[in-house]
Amino acid sequence: MTFPLDHLVFTPNDVDLSRSPLAGQIDEETYVLGAFNPGMTRLPNGNLLLMVRIAEALRTPIRDGHVRAIRWEEGAYKLDPWPLQLVDTADPRKFMMRGGGWKVMALTSLSWLLPVELDPEGRRVEAVHYNRAIAPRASYQNYGVEDARISRVGHRYLMTSCSVSPERHSTTLYTSADAMDWELEGIVLDHQNKDMLIFEGLVGGKYWAQTRPLGDLYFAYPPDSEWRAGPSINLASSPDALHWKPSDHPGIRPHAATVATARMGGGAQPVLTNDGWLTLWHGVEPSGVVGVYRTYWTLLDKDEPWRTVATQHQPLLEPNPALTEPFKDQMYLDNVVFTTGIVDGGDHWIVASGEADLACRITHVPKQAIG
Numbered sequence: 001m002t003f004p005l006d007h008l009v010f011t012p013n014d015v016d017l018s019r020s021p022l023a024g025q026i027d028e029e030t031y032v033l034g035a036f037n038p039g040m041t042r043l044p045n046g047n048l049l050l051m052v053r054i055a056e057a058l059r060t061p062i063r064d065g066h067v068r069a070i071r072w073e074e075g076a077y078k079l080d081p082w083p084l085q086l087v088d089t090a091d092p093r094k095f096m097m098r099g100g101g102w103k104v105m106a107l108t109s110l111s112w113l114l115p116v117e118l119d120p121e122g123r124r125v126e127a128v129h130y131n132r133a134i135a136p137r138a139s140y141q142n143y144g145v146e147d148a149r150i151s152r153v154g155h156r157y158l159m160t161s162c163s164v165s166p167e168r169h170s171t172t173l174y175t176s177a178d179a180m181d182w183e184l185e186g187i188v189l190d191h192q193n194k195d196m197l198i199f200e201g202l203v204g205g206k207y208w209a210q211t212r213p214l215g216d217l218y219f220a221y222p223p224d225s226e227w228r229a230g231p232s233i234n235l236a237s238s239p240d241a242l243h244w245k246p247s248d249h250p251g252i253r254p255h256a257a258t259v260a261t262a263r264m265g266g267g268a269q270p271v272l273t274n275d276g277w278l279t280l281w282h283g284v285e286p287s288g289v290v291g292v293y294r295t296y297w298t299l300l301d302k303d304e305p306w307r308t309v310a311t312q313h314q315p316l317l318e319p320n321p322a323l324t325e326p327f328k329d330q331m332y333l334d335n336v337v338f339t340t341g342i343v344d345g346g347d348h349w350i351v352a353s354g355e356a357d358l359a360c361r362i363t364h365v366p367k368q369a370i371g
Helices: 321-330
Strands: 006-010 030-042 048-058 066-073 076-083 094-097 105-107 109-118 125-128 144-153 156-164 169-176 183-189 193-198 207-213 234-238 263-266 271-273 276-285 292-300 308-311 337-344 348-355 359-366
Touching: 006 048, 006 321, 030 109, 048 066, 048 144, 048 348, 066 105, 066 109, 144 193, 144 337, 156 193, 169 193, 183 193, 193 263, 207 263, 276 337, 292 337, 321 359
Parallel strands: 030 144, 030 337, 030 359, 109 144
Antiparallel strands: 006 359, 030 048, 030 348, 048 109, 066 076, 094 105, 109 125, 144 156, 156 169, 169 183, 193 207, 207 234, 263 276, 271 276, 276 292, 292 308, 337 348, 348 359
16 A cells, blocks of 8 residues: 655664763763654644654674673663673574573663654654653663653643563653653553553543553464464553553454464554544564564444454555665664554544664555545
């Protein structure tokens, strides 16, 4: 499917690392591994805000027989050297510890969030607000702050993010009255619960959210079930957006009819339409190192968001290699589009995605393409 606007609006080349939170903190050259997976909302002035994940990595991670990880601790950034014989460095984004009874890894980059202001249609950058960047502030964030999702509920902006540390891989909440000055509220979902998306409006007087708890064990559906076992998009509700109770009802589950959604998770924050809650989510087809990531859509009942009103197996967005061709020397992944935000553009939806874990993609999707 072709779209009226489908382009990269912000790339690693647009980041000024002299204004990074890490600048002057470590005695090593760094570079932008990716500027991607942007949460998106509309500002009070009508412009769009992208909260871009900046993955800042060491230019030379391996030195003197060691691979180094960047870690924040008590207001300072440090380098942790690990002997190469103890780790697996096959993936450029991380390294895995050898041995042990479970998976343990460290990251070759540290992520922070950069507010990037766009014009109302997402065609160009109007300002980059380095002075309002969000960097680690707590011990549960010492490997970074990742993958913001922004929802506006009433007059308040709510932003979830993944906070990464040896303590836990948790979901944290930030709140704001203007989407520029953010207050860290703390952890709202505990270990390895990713892709938390708060609905843009109350349901039955409560906040609702999509969640995606992870694990390495799933129980099988019956052989003739329409569902496939694996990670699914679950639901939770809250009286205050801080304290969340998982729903007794299942949410969006991987369908046995297609392997393209064998692994899945939330994408853009659910928005209310005349036909129900529109949610964009990612499905992953097993292939290569990380699989092929595509974006799909589902409409949920406006009063019972665990009920699916409409969906389809065909993807709405697919990876677009033509967009990243000018940056092929900087790419370390392909076959990934990871949608992270949506805003109403009138007769179209303005959709924000990370492309190839490298750059920010804006797509105008005609509303008739959904439903």
